[in-house]
Amino acid sequence: MGTSLQTDGSSRKNVLITSLLFMGLAHIVHFKQYVKGVFYALVEIIFLVCSPMLYDGIRKMVLLGKIREQYTYEVRAHEHFWLIEGMITLVIIGMFAVVYYISVRGALNTYREFCYEGKLKTNRESLSGTMGKSFPIFGLAPTFILIAFFVVVPLLFSACVAFTDFSLPYHYPPKNPINWVGFENFAAMFGGDATWTEAFGRVAVWTLIWGLVATLSSYFAGLFVAVILNEAKMKLTPVFRIIFILPYAVPSVISMLVWKNLLNGEFGTINAMIKEFGGTGFSWLTDKSILPNVMCLVVNLWAGFPYFMLLMMGTMTAISSDVFEAAKIDGANKWQIFKSITLPLVIYQTLPLMIMSFTFNINNFGAVYFLTGGGPALADTNRTFAGGTDILVTWIYKLTVDQMKYNYGAVLAILVFVVLAPFAIFNFMNTKSFKEGEL
Amino acid sequence: MESQSTKSTVLKVLAYVFCIVLSIIVLYPIVFVLSGAFSEGTSMASLNIIPFSNGFTTEHFVDIFESTDYPKWYVNTLLIAFGSCISTVFIACLGAYTFSRFRFTMKRSFMLAMLVLQIFPSFIGMVAIYVILERIGGIDTLWGLVLVYVAGNIPYNTWLVKSYLDTIPRSLDEAARIDGANHFTIFMRVVMPIAKPIVIFLAITTFTGPWMDYIMPKYVLRSPSNKTLAMGLFSFIDGKKGEFTNFSAGALLVAIPFIIFFALSQNMMVTSLGGAAVKE
Secondary structure, three states, X not given: OHHHOOOOOOOHHHHHHHHHHOOOHHHHHOOOOXXXXXXXXXXXXXXXXXXXXXXXXXXXXXXXXXXXXXXXXXXXXXXXXXXXHHHXXXXXXXXXXHHHHHHHHHHHHHHHHHXXXXXXXXXXXXXXXXXXXXXXXXXXXXXXXXXXXXXXXXXXHHHHXXXXXXXXXXXXXXXXXXXXOOOHHHHHHHHXXXXXXXXXXXXXXXXHHHHHHHXXXXXXXXXXXXXXXXXXXXXXXXXXXXXXXXXXHOOHHHXXXXXXXXXXXXXXXHHHHHHHOOOOOOOOXXXXXXXXXXXXXXXXXXXXXXXXXXXXXXXXXXXXXXXXXXXXXXXXXXHHHHHHHXXXXXXXXXXXXXXXXXXXXXXOHHHHHHXXXXXXXXXXXXXXXXXXXXXXXXXXXXXXHHOOOHHHHHHHHHHHHHHHHHHHHHHHHHOHHHHOOOO | OHHHHHHHHHHHHHHHHHHHHHHHHHHHHHHHHHHHHHXXXXXHHHOOOOOXXXXXXXXXXXXXXXHOOHHHHHHHHHHHHHHHHHHHHHHHHHHHHHHHHOOOOOHHHHHHHHHHHOOOXXXXXXXXXXXXXXXXXXXXXXXHHHHHHHHXXXXXXXXXXXXXXXXXXXXXXXXXXXXXXXXXXXXXXXXHHHOHHHHHHHHHHHHHHHHHOOHHHHHHOOOHHHOOHHHHHHHXXXXXXXXXXXXXXXXXXXXXXXXXXXXXXXXXXXXXXXXXXXXX
């Protein structure tokens, strides 16, 4: 049957239709690539056999609470699973579509080669070609499977939950149904419900301040210390360097918990010290002023400057000594060399990392949660659960894990995405491969 | 000339003063934990503000080993860290090699998708992760947690390694291919050895991650004997339990290996941090 193909390219449509008709059909009928063709056909057969299940999955996801009466109590108890299984179904269908697309592309490519060479490849040739060409499939299979089920499905799920009423106490299975509610949660969060809107505004502003100040303070403190260690030519520089790295070396959970205790208002060591000198001490982490927020930033500075110090020292030593020689010959003094050569070079090279650090800090759960637990409690904390030092991620954590108000948690998660996506895209545009036009 | 040297002496003294003050601030909490681990008493309130002035005892170490699951937590954390480190390095490097060396359908979309996905902290989709793990029997198991970590690590780290591999000339692979090596051999024997700095960097960051994480283990691991160190240590000083000295003893046994390791590898970290990330 392979002979029915023309080498002048006129059978392209024919190949296209066959390959679209059933996955792998073109490979078997036109090219005699039986192994590949049967493999593709099997994929489609399995897909078709499973399709009633897939349909059921989608149906349950779309209808949710509306069809709960048709099921027993046991099935209903897992109504929120329907959403997740719906997502998994969508991902499986998406994967199938990708394989289908690849099979059609493969058939068309094989036809192009056939036109070019005038004969079909033998089965063995095509198989060994497949092994080489399909390396990307084997190389990326673990990546895809893991990302699909542990990153994409969960994210799609929480994106969907933002449009449902899934929350304790009134919309939580098995007692009560989950329903699709459109943009209600967004409306409540952005103006509809005064308490939530106010809490949201407070947390959002603090998250941004936190991200900016935490990053900038660590960055410039790190730069300052690095400059002193580099320029002062002290005998003890290596000793100081090892000491200053320590906060970076200690796991952050531990250092935050230690600070939490040191700063404790009742029995903390810092207050004990102040009392030794006749003071009264402060409730550092529980005061209803901005003191806890300031302390978060201070402790973060303690933990964060070593990273930038290391980074700056690395970049400074990497600057070629020729540049300094040239500057010295031109009669520049130490300060001028530092101001016009070292500093701009170091800042230029570390700027992308400062941006990465900003996105890291916006999501820096541990630095807030282990220190203050998001506290102190404010007027609306009873209802919204957002404390004075809560940033968006810690608030999301409390809403989903502690309070099971999944719908509001999901709305906030989408918001974190909106804030951070531009930075991710900026990082992307900064990569070498993007700049060189390879991607 | 004289004024110049006086000026530099003054500056040097200032630098010393600054560094000494900073050292005290940096060291105080660390020394306090060190002394807390060997102090008598249980809570922080019973400790003097001057470290090492509360007597000396090793009972807290005996206590955490005999009356708590501390050794078990330590082993669990080590297993999780090794598992997630080895799997992440292998999968991310293989993926990065594929992205760096092959052209294939939808490559650009895949790469952009990975970049966008790495923005999210993994606990955002925690409910779904829980359900999926439950379906494959991964709840309350260490491998379930490893799977979650590896999946969370992959998007960013694949990018990181890919950027590094892009700087390695392809002529090396081609030479090997002419000698008859297949793609996998080239990956293992040619590309990986050259990419050693970034592989080591990746191994370190993924190995240290699980030691500090609290959210995922709390959600995935249920039984007390499956706890990790972060959970266990937190439980010492969480809420009403104020066992600061036991906490210190436990924390010390975690922090010491970390600090030794960092002190030994700091030069390499400086070059990797500078080289790997800035190069992009």
